[in-house]
Amino acid sequence: MKLSRRELLKSAPAVAVAGGLAARAGAEPLIVRMEQPRNLETPLSDLFGDKTDKFFVRSHFAVPELDAKGFKLTVEGHVENKLELTLADLKKMEAVSREIVMECAGNGRVFLVPQARGLQWGHGAVGQAKWTGVPLGAVLERAKLKAGAGDVVLVGADKGVIADPATPGAIPFDRGIPLAKAKKDETLLVWNMNDEALTASHGAPLRALVGGWYGMASVKWLTRIVVLDKPHTGFWQTFDYSHWERPQDAPPRLVPVTAIQPKAVITTPEAGATIPHNKPHVLAGWAWAGENGVAKVEVSTDGGATWRDVPAKCEPFKAVKWQANFLPEKKGPLKLVARCTDDKGTTQAEKRDTDRRTYMINHLVPVEVTVK
Ligand SMILES: Nc1nc2c(c(=O)[nH]1)N[C@H]1C(S)=C(S)[C@@H](COP(=O)(O)O)O[C@H]1N2
Numbered sequence: 549m550k551l552s553r554r555e556l557l558k559s560a561p562a563v564a565v566a567g568g569l570a571a572r573a574g575a576e577p578l579i580v581r582m583e584q585p586r587n588l589e590t591p592l593s594d595l596f597g598d599k600t601d602k603f604f605v606r607s608h609f610a611v612p613e614l615d616a617k618g619f620k621l622t623v624e625g626h627v628e629n630k631l632e633l634t635l636a637d638l639k640k641m642e643a644v645s646r647e648i649v650m651e652c653a654g655n656g657r658v659f660l661v662p663q664a665r666g667l668q669w670g671h672g673a674v675g676q677a678k679w680t681g682v683p684l685g686a687v688l689e690r691a692k693l694k695a696g697a698g699d700v701v702l703v704g705a706d707k708g709v710i711a712d713p714a715t716p717g718a719i720p721f722d723r724g725i726p727l728a729k730a731k732k733d734e735t736l737l738v739w740n741m742n743d744e745a746l747t748a749s750h751g752a753p754l755r756a757l758v759g760g761w762y763g764m765a766s767v768k769w770l771t772r773i774v775v776l777d778k779p780h781t782g783f784w785q786t787f788d789y790s791h792w793e794r795p796q797d798a799p800p801r802l803v804p805v806t807a808i809q810p811k812a813v814i815t816t817p818e819a820g821a822t823i824p825h826n827k828p829h830v831l832a833g834w835a836w837a838g839e840n841g842v843a844k845v846e847v848s849t850d851g852g853a854t855w856r857d858v859p860a861k862c863e864p865f866k867a868v869k870w871q872a873n874f875l876p877e878k879k880g881p882l883k884l885v886a887r888c889t890d891d892k893g894t895t896q897a898e899k900r901d902t903d904r905r906t907y908m909i910n911h912l913v914p915v916e917v918t919v920k
């Protein structure tokens with residue numbers, strides 16, 4: 549694998565430095581990617597920890613003020629029974645807890661060349677948590693869908709005006725989920741994260757958690773569900789969070805971003821590190837593959853020329869930690885790379901697919917270190 553100088557310059561060092569500063573400052577356990585609304589990234593060293601205060605935050609608008617006591621979730625549209633559910637109503641239903649990875653569709657955007665618009669996430673807009681709530685499907689059953697139900701639109705209580713393209717006043721954050729995905733076991737309405745009530749920044753009192761899909765589908769501050777008899781064509785799945793598809797029999801079209809793509813990330817050593825010559829060294833990181841399990845992780849210590857297998861497997865929706873020992877036998881710069889293959893046989897591509905616009909970023913990102 550060959551990387552241009554530009555790509556090398558653009559790769560991990562900037563992120564590593566930002567992470568280091570945030571960690572040393574001590575006050576904010578996360579890297580601030582935007583002040584208002586507050587958008588926070590998990591430092592590499594804390595990736596996939598189980599602490600909620602280290603879990604990344606991605607919000608498009610200010611956190612809405614919602615009171616758990618007066619809270620109501622309405623379920624309306626193409627249903628026989630319109631519902632108004634309090635949190636207590638939901639908690640009376642059969643609860644489930646699941647550990648599920650959530651990754652922002654823009655995670656890794658800082659590695660795009662040329663630089664793309666949007667928040668410049670390093671690798672840290674991803675995390676795994678234990679989520680507790682009820683399956684969305686169980687709530688839809690209570691609402692009794694009419695025949696011909698289509699997308700289930702999850703609507704957040706947060707709102708704002710988008711400047712470009714100018715929106716018709718303030719619009720809410722929302723997302724339509726096809727009925728088939730809405731009914732899957734991994735699609736939940738949750739009130740607990742890591743055994744504690746959701747915090748305001750993660751969507752209290754209730755959020756959706758659409759397991760295996762990028763984070764934009766997991767609508768926070770969920771107060772309204774509208775069942776349509778067709779696909780939803782809202783801003784957040786047409787203009788934003790969409791990618792190009794090239795059908796054989798039709799012109800290229802934009803389709804909503806959905807499933808998380810397989811990815812392996814090296815967390816140690818970090819880019820820019822100096823590692824000792826001829827001493828055994830540990831290369832470690834995490835891998836995940838969304839709706840699919842991780843079947844294989846491979847690492848390369850020569851920039852992608854040769855690869856070796858690392859033991860790592862996990863079930864769908866989860867992430868797995870992996871590690872490999874290696875001996876840096878040559879002094880000088882070294883390019884470390886990791887790649888993941890899911891249990892459907894899909895391996896991370898070496899090069900960026902530009903049809904994905906600025907989302908679904910899982911091309912290989914080498915980590916450059918120096919052996920001394
Ligand atoms: N209501 C609402 N829900 C939202 C968002 C938002 O801005 N508003 N951001 C989405 C995006 S893009 C992501 S990646 C996840 C992030 O969830 P977190 O902040 O709990 O990590 O929430 C999603 N749900």
Ligand SMILES: [Mo]
Pocket residue numbers: 606651652653654762763764
């Ligand atoms: Mo996101």
